[in-house]
Each structure stands twice: as C-alpha cells, then as structure tokens.
Amino acid sequence: MPPTPGDGRAAANAAAVLRTVLSHGPLARSDIPKLCGLSPAAVSRQTTALLRAGLLHERPGPELPPAATGRPGAGPAPGPSPGPGRPRIPLDLHTGPLGGPLAAGLHIGVPASTFSLVDLRGRVLARRALPHAGRSPDRLPAVIAAELGRFLRESNPAGRPLLGLGAALGGWVRPADGTVVRHDALGWRELPLGAELSDRLGLPVSVDNHARAIAHAEILFGRPEARSSLLHLFIGNVVDAAFGIEGTVHQGPGAAAGDVAHLPVPGSRTPCACGRTGCLQASASDGVLGAEAVRLGIVPEAADNAVNLLVDAAATGDPRADRLLRARARTVGRAAALLLDVFNPAVMVVSELACILHDGYLDEIRDAAGDQDRYGRRIVAPHAGPAVLPVASATVLLAPLFRDPSRLT
Numbered sequence: 001m002p003p004t005p006g007d008g009r010a011a012a013n014a015a016a017v018l019r020t021v022l023s024h025g026p027l028a029r030s031d032i033p034k035l036c037g038l039s040p041a042a043v044s045r046q047t048t049a050l051l052r053a054g055l056l057h058e059r060p061g062p063e064l065p066p067a068a069t070g071r072p073g074a075g076p077a078p079g080p081s082p083g084p085g086r087p088r089i090p091l092d093l094h095t096g097p098l099g100g101p102l103a104a105g106l107h108i109g110v111p112a113s114t115f116s117l118v119d120l121r122g123r124v125l126a127r128r129a130l131p132h133a134g135r136s137p138d139r140l141p142a143v144i145a146a147e148l149g150r151f152l153r154e155s156n157p158a159g160r161p162l163l164g165l166g167a168a169l170g171g172w173v174r175p176a177d178g179t180v181v182r183h184d185a186l187g188w189r190e191l192p193l194g195a196e197l198s199d200r201l202g203l204p205v206s207v208d209n210h211a212r213a214i215a216h217a218e219i220l221f222g223r224p225e226a227r228s229s230l231l232h233l234f235i236g237n238v239v240d241a242a243f244g245i246e247g248t249v250h251q252g253p254g255a256a257a258g259d260v261a262h263l264p265v266p267g268s269r270t271p272c273a274c275g276r277t278g279c280l281q282a283s284a285s286d287g288v289l290g291a292e293a294v295r296l297g298i299v300p301e302a303a304d305n306a307v308n309l310l311v312d313a314a315a316t317g318d319p320r321a322d323r324l325l326r327a328r329a330r331t332v333g334r335a336a337a338l339l340l341d342v343f344n345p346a347v348m349v350v351s352e353l354a355c356i357l358h359d360g361y362l363d364e365i366r367d368a369a370g371d372q373d374r375y376g377r378r379i380v381a382p383h384a385g386p387a388v389l390p391v392a393s394a395t396v397l398l399a400p401l402f403r404d405p406s407r408l409t
Helices: 008-024 029-036 040-053 140-155 193-201 210-221 280-284 286-295 306-315 319-343 353-357 359-369 385-403
Strands: 056-058 090-093 102-108 112-118 124-131 162-169 172-174 179-183 188-191 205-209 229-235 239-245 347-351
Touching: 008 029, 008 040, 008 090, 008 385, 029 040, 040 056, 102 140, 102 385, 112 140, 112 385, 124 140, 124 385, 140 193, 162 193, 162 210, 162 385, 172 205, 179 193, 188 193, 193 205, 205 210, 205 385, 210 229, 210 239, 210 347, 210 385, 229 319, 239 280, 280 286, 280 319, 286 306, 286 319, 306 319, 306 353, 319 347, 319 353, 319 359, 353 359, 353 385
Parallel strands: 102 162, 162 205, 229 347
Antiparallel strands: 056 090, 102 112, 112 124, 172 179, 179 188, 229 239
C-alpha cells in the first residue's frame, strides 16, 4: 500500500530529497541516492511526487558531471565520468522566472512592516515597507492585511503559485496556533494574528518569533555549520534570541524560549523598567540607541527610523554616531559572551543593523565577546545581509515545507 501524505517515512524521504536538491542542485536524479542515503527506488518515487507538486522541475541541458559530496562547495565527487546511455536530466528546485511557487513574507516591526515575495531558495524577488506612523496598534493587523494583499497582487503579475504567508515579529509568539501571546512594544496580548491574516487574505499563514525565524533561515539557506548548532541574537526595538541544534529550533514550553530582554549585561548600569539595572533590552535596544542619538543631536527628534539614520551618519564620517554604534556593539558582545559560554554553538548569528551593514561593528562585537581562541570567527552576521527579515519571515512558511514536503505531494 503506498504511503499517504504526512506518513512519517514518506515525509522524511521527501524532505531528504528536497534538502539534497537545495544543497547540491541542479543534479541528476541518479546522483541523489548517494547524497541523501535513500535507495534509488525511494528517490524515484519522491522526485516524481515533488515534480508533480511543482517543488522540483527538470532542466533539460547538457549531461551533468558526477555529483558533489558533503556540503556545497566541496567539489566534484571522485568517480567515473558519465558514459553513454539515458541522458542525465538535471533536477532543481522550481525557481525559474516563468514558474515555480513563491512564499509571501511579513515582518512586523515596531516602526514599520516589511512585505516580501521569496522563492524556494530563499531569494527575495520583491519587497515593500509599510510605515506604522499614525496607525493604531489595534487596527494594525487589518491595515497590514489590506496593504499586503495589494502588494501580492502587484508583485506577482505572472500569477505564480503562492504557497502561503510566513509572518515574523518580536515578543512571545506561539506558532502552534499563530497567536501573539505578548508584544510589549505594540501592546498586543493573546492576539490571534495567524487566524486574522488568513481570514483576510485567504491564504495559509504561519507565524513565529523573528529570532526563531532567522534561525530557521540560517539552518535552511545559510552556513552549513548552522545545521549542527546555532545561536541567534536579535537586537532591534525588541531583543530576542533563539537556539537550534541538529536542524531544530528550540521553542520550549508554551513557545516562550528566547526572551533575553532582561539578560544582565556585564558592566552595564542602565536602569530598566523592571527595576533592575544592566538588562540587555534597556542597554542595547534600538529605542534606547535612537533616543541617545536624538539627545546628542545626531538625528532629528521626530525620526521614526533613528537607528537607520544613525548608521548613515556613521558611514558619512560622524564620529559621534560611530562612537554610539561601537558602544552598543561592545554591549552586545558582552551579552553574546554569556550566551556563548552557556551554549557553545558551532555558529552564533547576530542580527544588529550596524554589524549587518559594516564589518567593523561585527569585529567590535567579536572583540567584546573575548576569548578569540575559543570562539574565533563563530560570531557572524546573517547570511542574507540587509534582506535578513524578508527572507526570515518567508522562511516561517518554507521551513515546515522543507521538513515535510509530502503535505503538497
């Protein structure tokens, strides 16, 4: 009896094939078994199903060389050159400009939301920002849904299949039912965000915390070592963290893992609203940094994007802006050191605007973390660079698909 969609073995086999093509494609069907450990018969069944579902496609072209082994960039595998016989038609993820499914992404920040369309390789094909200025947090989900619907219609004129929407935001998010349990900056409590967006857009919607979403994106599309173990630290208006091991991002009971807002930062005496001093949120968040930039006259008082303007000012040579950004980088580095000592991951990803845009601030974080012999260059910026949030939000939808593509087959 053939396995049904969602069957554990079928799901695992389909995921193995899809992830192999993601990592090594385009490649011939006959090269997949030795890379993913499945039998040729199992690979044949899964590739046929994945082709039918539109997740893979055949790319007619010249005969392929032997497949690479290990991670991408490892080079060709030793072995005989392909001989005469049946042509080795390349298989790849279906990402061509004339077809292939897309994932919509939504990142809800405090000053603005970002919309995106992303293909199966995590490449951003379109994006747009929606400022929140003047909009009530209570009305924000409805406004976002209306503007996002317009964006999707205008950005996908060819009508490529839309798999659904991945939404990411800060705070305590429960992915199981798409509920925002608590988002202090927006004043949201027990908001059924996934259900509301799905009802308004008519799409499947997956919702997660943005720190976990970036961790998923790094595991799926980023550095190979992230699939072993990964620690992610997000520094923005909201401060969050996420930890992944063997390709799985930890959620914890109630999906409450990753709240590091009140992690004590060594050396910081900044007062926090919780009554203590030196908490990471109070010492390093975008709100704190932006307020200091306004106080020093580096950016205008009415600026909604004070940290972006601060980074721009530093790039144009303003020493005050550079000092502020380096001070924050050192604060982040000291906090990172605490997390590194606890988790000792293969890679630590820091999502902080200045270090994403300029390596000098990333080096400042590394220096402040200390113990270079132990941690070396394991502290890195997100692989997607400035596109980190558009990619990560869509990955909230794509990561479960790559874990169980049989849901579409």
